[in-house]
Amino acid sequence: ETGVTQSPTHLIKTRGQQVTLRCSSQSGHNTVSWYQQALGQGPQFIFQYYREEENGRGNFPPRFSGLQFPNYSSELNVNALELDDSALYLCASSPSADTQYFGPGTRLTVL
Amino acid sequence: QKEVEQNSGPLSVPEGAIASLNCTYSDRGSQSFFWYRQYSGKSPELIMFIYSNGDKEDGRFTAQLNKASQYVSLLIRDSQPSDSATYLCAVNRDTGRRALTFGSGTRLQVQP
Numbered sequence: 585e586t587g588v589t590q591s592p593t594h595l596i597k598t599r600g601q602q603v604t605l606r607c608s609s610q611s612g613h614n615t616v617s618w619y620q621q622a623l624g625q626g627p628q629f630i631f632q633y634y635r636e637e638e639n640g641r642g643n644f645p646p647r648f649s650g651l652q653f654p655n656y657s658s659e660l661n662v663n664a665l666e667l668d669d670s671a672l673y674l675c676a677s678s679p680s681a682d683t684q685y686f687g688p689g690t691r692l693t694v695l
Numbered sequence: 696q697k698e699v700e701q702n703s704g705p706l707s708v709p710e711g712a713i714a715s716l717n718c719t720y721s722d723r724g725s726q727s728f729f730w731y732r733q734y735s736g737k738s739p740e741l742i743m744f745i746y747s748n749g750d751k752e753d754g755r756f757t758a759q760l761n762k763a764s765q766y767v768s769l770l771i772r773d774s775q776p777s778d779s780a781t782y783l784c785a786v787n788r789d790t791g792r793r794a795l796t797f798g799s800g801t802r803l804q805v806q807p
Binding site for chain 2: 586615617619624625626627628629632639640642672674676678682683684685686687688689
């Protein structure tokens with residue numbers, strides 16, 4: 585049990601729509617990262633937030649955006665959904681540089 | 696060339712044997728190295744991390760790092776059927792930013 589929760593578990597959207605995924609991490613975990621995992625691939629880093637500021641971003645377009653809140657929750661927003669956005673989206677919170685604990689993920693299907 | 700390369704497998708070993716999982720990385724600036732286990736339909740769970748050249752042991756698991764060869768491995772002793780999963784190798788260039796770069800994983804099958 586990592587103490588990281590995500591919602592919803594599964595989501596189905598159509599191309600062009602917008603989606604918001606949510607993550608809640610443990611108190612004191614100031615850093616949260618989001619990853620996208622396509623089927624059969626390893627997770628790919630989307631971006632990271634530290635104390636409510638984005639401080640690192642992977643090779644993802646601006647239509648992927650995020651927020652982190654003072655209560656250790658965060659959001660991933662994706663606009664103008666494309667078929668290739670279908671994936672497992674993982675949130676990871678970090679108490680230290682040594683460790684990132686993943687939540688259970690949100691399975692997004694774009695039709 | 697992928698930044699982190701792993702053999703996709705499956706790697707099949709009998710119960711009780713040693714499973715050896717390998718990973719190579721391309722960025723010589725990588726600072727920290729991680730092994731995650733992922734069961735089908737689940738999220739990755741951290742097994743262990745290693746920073747320095749050499750071996751690091753934790754229970755049945757041993758991580759080995761050779762920075763000169765840009766090589767990381769994970770040994771699982773006394774493999775159990777419950778160890779059957781995909782094992783993901785990940786590296787981090789900047790520990791201040793926890794942006795892990797993952798390989799595609801190696802699927803391990805432990806045969807009873």
